[in-house]
Amino acid sequence: MKIKLSLFLILLSFATITTSCVSVQVKENTISAIPAEVKKPKNIILLIGDGMGLSQVSTAIYYKDGKPNFERFHTIGLSKTSSASDLITDSAAGATVFSTGAKTYNGAIAVDMDTIPRPTIVEQLSKRGLATGIIATSSLQHATPASFYAHVKSRSMYEDITAFAPNSGVNFFAGGGLKFFNKRKDGKDLLMEMKAKGYEVITDQLPKIPSESNEIILLAQDGMPKMTEGRGDFLPNATKLALEKLSKNEKGFFLMVEGSQIDWGGHNNDSEYLIQELLDFDKTLGVALDFAKQNGETLIIVTADHETGGYTLASDGKDYNKIKPSFSTNGHSGTMVPVFTEGPGASLFNGIFESNEIYSKMMMLFDK
Numbered sequence: 364m365k366i367k368l369s370l371f372l373i374l375l376s377f378a379t380i381t382t383s384c385v386s387v388q389v390k391e392n393t394i395s396a397i398p399a400e401v402k403k404p405k406n407i408i409l410l411i412g413d414g415m416g417l418s419q420v421s422t423a424i425y426y427k428d429g430k431p432n433f434e435r436f437h438t439i440g441l442s443k444t445s446s447a448s449d450l451i452t453d454s455a456a457g458a459t460v461f462s463t464g465a466k467t468y469n470g471a472i473a474v475d476m477d478t479i480p481r482p483t484i485v486e487q488l489s490k491r492g493l494a495t496g497i498i499a500t501s502s503l504q505h506a507t508p509a510s511f512y513a514h515v516k517s518r519s520m521y522e523d524i525t526a527f528a529p530n531s532g533v534n535f536f537a538g539g540g541l542k543f544f545n546k547r548k549d550g551k552d553l554l555m556e557m558k559a560k561g562y563e564v565i566t567d568q569l570p571k572i573p574s575e576s577n578e579i580i581l582l583a584q585d586g587m588p589k590m591t592e593g594r595g596d597f598l599p600n601a602t603k604l605a606l607e608k609l610s611k612n613e614k615g616f617f618l619m620v621e622g623s624q625i626d627w628g629g630h631n632n633d634s635e636y637l638i639q640e641l642l643d644f645d646k647t648l649g650v651a652l653d654f655a656k657q658n659g660e661t662l663i664i665v666t667a668d669h670e671t672g673g674y675t676l677a678s679d680g681k682d683y684n685k686i687k688p689s690f691s692t693n694g695h696s697g698t699m700v701p702v703f704t705e706g707p708g709a710s711l712f713n714g715i716f717e718s719n720e721i722y723s724k725m726m727m728l729f730d731k
């Protein structure tokens with residue numbers, strides 16, 4: 364009994380130490396400067412699979428006809444995703460690390476722990492004359508895309524988030540979220556404001572060629588339809604369109620593409636939903652990789668903000684030749700998520716690092 368009790372106490376103290384260690388965020392970067400031998404890219408495409416852990420990625424191996432585009436990457440790292448407020452991050456804090464480098468509280472959209480706005484990568488590069496684009500299969504006001512162009516203290520402030528779009532300087536937007544522009548509680552029509560700021564506003568279908576001016580493509584009132592409900596090739600085609608447009612900029616570009624609904628499949632504990640969203644994301648990686656291969660000056664980074672669902676591809680315990688996908692939560696999990704990179708600068712993303720280092724590495728690579 365005594366032994367059991369002391370063992371229990373040891374375990375308890377170990378658990379306490381472990382918890383307190385994890386909640387202290389490592390702020391220092393593993394690198395402070397780019398090694399001279401590393402070639403810097405002109406452009407970066409950041410593709411975020413929301414809620415995409417390793418099991419989600421693995422579905423591309425088991426459920427895709429043909430070789431997954433994930434297998435075309437040669438540099439793989441792991442990202443530690445905890446937010447500053449919680450061991451398990453939400454998508455707002457999870458995206459704010461990529462857009463601003465700040466580990467912040469769950470729910471924060473590009474603001475720090477004190478709700479002070481932090482400049483986003485999009486704002487900074489836009490000021491330097493680079494082209495920028497944001498694409499999502501959620502509404503453009505949802506946590507991940509919002510964190511790249513808006514600053515609000517709470518992710519649910521969709522109408523306030525929308526108000527940042529006209530002055531965002533973003534050259535290409537595509538996703539859902541039309542109703543937050545033109546069916547607002549304050550009665551304002553922000554589509555008119557977008558037009559006044561020089562945006563072409565497109566709400567019917569994805570154009571075949573990019574606009575000469577800045578453009579915003581809004582193809583759903585809120586989130587885009589699920590793949591299983593006929594979204595089709597919106598994500599790969601919007602990515603192709605954005606690349607055609609942004610690559611015309613002599614100074615370079617930054618494009619953020621989110622496979623938003625991999626996360627929603629996880630929250631719904633709906634494996635078929637998740638798999639179809641993941642395969643759509645994999646197809647989009649193909650578009651980015653093909654562009655980068657031809658372009659030669661583009662770094663592609665593929666990662667997730669966190670894992671969703673505690674998803675596993677387990678056997679049923681009897682038949683080891685049969686995969687029975689299952690979930691252990693309808694929320695997020697705290698496992699590390701993979702970081703796939705390809706192109707100039709990819710070698711910086713080897714190893715294990717805090718999620719906000721992805722931001723600082725991108726910014727260092729953009730520093731000329």
Ligand SMILES: [Zn+2]
Pocket residue numbers: 413414453454455457626668669
């Ligand atoms: Zn998320």
